Amino acid sequence: MAGPGRTAEELAERLLAGDKRALARAISLVENDDPEGWALVREVYPRTGRASVVGFTGPPGVGKSTLIGRLVEHARERDREVAVLSIDPSSPFTKGALLGDRIRLTDHFLDPGVYIRSMASRGSLGGLSEATLQAALLMDASGKDDVFLETVGVGQAEVDIIDHADTVVLVLMPGSGDSIQALKAGVMEIPDVIAVNKADHPLTDTMVREVRGVLSLGPQEGWRVPIVKTEASRGEGVEELAEKIGEHREFIDEQGTLAERRKRNLMNEVVALAAGRLRRELEANVRDDPAVQELLDEVVARRLDPASAAAKLLEREE
Ligand SMILES: Nc1nc2c(ncn2[C@@H]2O[C@H](COP(=O)(O)OP(=O)(O)OP(=O)(O)O)[C@@H](O)[C@H]2O)c(=O)[nH]1
Ligand SMILES: [Mg+2]
Secondary structure (H helix, E strand, O other), X not given: OOOXXXXXHHHHHHHHOOOHHHHHHHHHHHHOOOHHHHHHHHHHHHHOOOOEEEEEEEOOOOOHXXXXXXXXXXXXXXXXXXXXXXXXXXXXXXXXXXXXXXXXOHHHHHOOOEEXXXXXXXXXXXXXXXXXXXHHHHHHHOOOOEEEEEEEEOOHHHHHHHOOOOEEEEEEOOOOHHHHHHHHOOOOOOOXXXXXXXXXXXXXXXXXXXXXXXXXXXOOOOOOOOEEEXXXXXXXXXXXXXXXXXXXXXXXXXXXXXXXXXXXXXXXXXXXXXXXXHHHHHHHHHHHOHHHHXXXXXXXXXXXXXXXXXXXXXXHHO
C-alpha cells in the first residue's frame, strides 16, 4: 500500500507535468490547510517563479471577470497556458464554484491549457491571503504562463491578496467615484495599470479624466500608469490592455523591481505565516493551559496589566 509520502510525491509529479486534476486536488489541500498541501508546496516550490502573476481588483460588477475571460482568450491565441484564481470575499458559499454564472467561460473549462478556480474568503485556517499565495504557487508550478487573480473591492484585504501579483490592474467603470476617492485618500496604493471598462458608457471620458487627475498627484518618474479604455463584453481594448500588462512586466524586469517586489511579497508572506501560526499556538495555550488562565484572572482582577501579561505569555513560548 502506498503511504502518504508516496501519494504526495505522485501528486507533485502529476502537478509538475501540468495535470489539471492534480492541480485541483493540490489547491483543495492548501485551501483546507491540510499538512499534505504544505508538503506539496514545499516539494514544488523550487519550480515556481516562472509565471507572470497579474492581479485584478476593483468594485463589484465593473467587469473584472469578463475582462479576464477576454485576456484568457488573448493568451490562448498566443499558446500561453493560463490559470485564473477568483477570490470572492462577499460570499462564503462559493467554495468550488466557478467564477460566477454571469460569465461564460465554458469553452475555457474544456481547454486543457486553462484552469479556472474560485476560492471563498472564509473557512481557510491559514487565512485567505496565505491560501491564495499557495494556490498561485501551485498554478505556477503546474506550468501556467499566466496566473490571473481576481478580487472584489479596493480595501486593504483585497490589496493584501493582490500583493502577490507582479502587476496589479485596477478595473473601474464610469461612475466608480468611490474608487477615485480611495485612490486619492491613499486607501489603495496606485495600481500599475488602470482599465476603465464599460467604455460603451457615455461618461467614460469623464471617468478617464478623473483618473488622470488622481494620477497627476502621484509620482511622475518611473513607470507611468497607463489608463486603458475597454469594453470587455465586446472585446474592445483587450489587446491594448494585454500589451500594457506586458510592458509593465518588462519594465519591472529591466529595472530590477520585479525581483524586489517578489522579495518584499515573499517576506510579507513569511511573516504572515509565522504570525498566523504563533497566534494559533497562543490561542490554543490560552484555551488549554491553566497557568495561562491564572494569568488572565490576574488581569481581570486588575493585579496585572495586559501588556505585562502578554510579555509573560511570550516568555513561556520561548
Ligand atoms: N455594457 C457593458 N457591460 C459589461 C462590460 N463588461 C462587462 N459587462 C457586464 O457587466 C456585468 C458584470 O460583469 P462581471 O465581469 O461579472 O464583473 P465583475 O467585476 O467580475 O463582478 P464581481 O466579480 O461580481 O465583482 C455583466 O453583466 C457583464 O456582462 C462592458 O464593457 N460594457
Ligand atoms: Mg467577477
